[in-house]
Amino acid sequence: MSAQAETFEHSHIFLGADHDRNARRVWFVIALTAVMMVIEIGAGTYYGSMALVADGWHMSTHASALLISAVAYLYARRQAHNPRFTFGTGKLGDLAGFASAIILMLIALLMAWESFLRITHPVPISFAQAIGVAVVGLLVNLASAWMLKDDNAHHGHSQGHYHHHEHHHHHDQGGHVHHGDHAHSTHASDNNMRAAYIHVIADALTSVLAIAALLFGSIYGWLWLDPLMGIVGGLIIAQWSWGLMKSSGRVLLDVVPQEADLQDEIRSALETGGERITDLHVWQVGPGHHAAIVALVTPQPESPAFYKAKLAPVTSLSHVTVEVTQSAAA
Template identity: 65%
Template sequence: MSFATPTAVAESAHDHFFLGSDHERNERKVWLVIALTASMMLVEIIAGTLYGSMALVADGWHMSTHAGAMLITALAYRFARKHVRNRRFTFGTGKLGDLAGFASAVILALIALLIAYESVVRLTQPIPIDFNQAIVVAAVGLVINVVCAWLLKDDHAHHGHHHGHHQHDSERGDNCGHDDHHAPGMSRDNNLRAAYIHVLADALTSVLAIVALLVGSSYGWLWADPLMGVVGALVIARWSWGLIRDSGSVLLDASAEGEEVQLEIREAMAPTGSKVTDLHVWQVGPGHFAAIVSLTAPEPKEPSHYKALMAQIHELSHVTVEIQRQVT
């Protein structure tokens, strides 16, 4: 039994545009943050080399790791935007940001391990510290990180793209959908979130370093600095794990990501008297979800009927409906 309309073939050719609503703006912000971080990195390395300050050189190379990680974020935005209409990607490039976020989270975890290792070594083998110079370096780094955090603030949990469409299929898989324009749905851009966490991690290390150095210079406690390093590493590791968990869930199409959408679909189908026999919902981009809905009904209607009922679910950007007559 097929419920495909005559326009099915013509309307099946459409774009899977599942990028976030602020994709290009976020990309520009990340490039600006990279420019600020890289500039400060070069200044510290060059100045440290000229003036013989290992503190400056070390902090400069530390900033380079975060600049490199944020480069992953920027390149992911660029690639997703350039290939958004490439039909080789079955469900578009909206999830590329989650892949980049996952990679950045792994790098962040490695940075946390390196900080922890270096801190433990310093605890067991204390070295002399030029407190005044180190405080200046940490303070300058903190200022740069505060500016970068301000640029990226709040955008790591922004809205989805305004463009969505519903594609509904018959029980044989025929297409009979079209493009609709929906209001954006709430979402979290894990790609930008990764850059944001890298900036926060750098800011945290600067704050902890300043506190430890002030305490060390006042009381001569050389162990305060590496102890704060261990604390910072633990906090960064926790942030990293949260990002790995959330971006990994999206990459593995975890149903938990679309629980609210699933509930809305079931509520939309309830008045029809049909029974939802199978339902799969997964995220295909920031603010965009796809779904496969299997229904049985005593008197099945055309897919356009069920499509209209689900049109109010703004986050639902790609839908396949399978309909079967209920056997009594």
């Protein structure tokens, strides 16, 4: 595409900022976590420890979350200028998240059921080996947490989330406006960063629980303690999956976003004089990016650019279409 044509094109890359420099670190955390998770699940199965299996699968939840974000980022980059994605590829992470949440929910339920069976029919556990693997798992979690926290302190951005480096602010006669990077994008990234960090800390806690269950089991012969931790781990993963299903499902179904009551913000920004909004649609097109279609009636119509200028303070709006109709004179 020529430079001149690009001037009139709209960017539909509804992502964030500062991803590229963090990409290598994310992939390292993903690889480290994935390898450890496979070892824990394999060792837990071999040594008869459901607590270790639960810890491994719990580790897979944040590994998959990071992987989804990283892969979605790559795909979004590749498809960034594909016009068939009418609102860009920002929802890809939500689609992948919803799919992985369903898979992990099934795994969690199967794991809890298997653990329940083992309480009634105990299986011999190789305590020393299982404890050793759980300790290594804990160290990996702590190392991952340190890396995520270190990144947050330096850059204030989630390396797990897909981002962009566009700095456009387009207007056109058709009634569209496109903002580039926003303060809101940074805020969204901070939230994602915090979520990733909290998830790794939760992982570390399940590792501690697994170690405790195995230690007490080996000292006092409480074989039921290990499968009990398996049930607890299964329930934790099920709860995480359900939360992810709800949040990603809401985005996929274009439910009006709750953050900062965007509808109210838009109404208060536009309905200042004789203007009255007759139809308003707001939905999320990517992390920290929203689109809106506004139909308004006013006695003295102005150009769409006039109304879009009024919406400029609403930073999380990345794509706005305004329709203006003149009302009958009073």
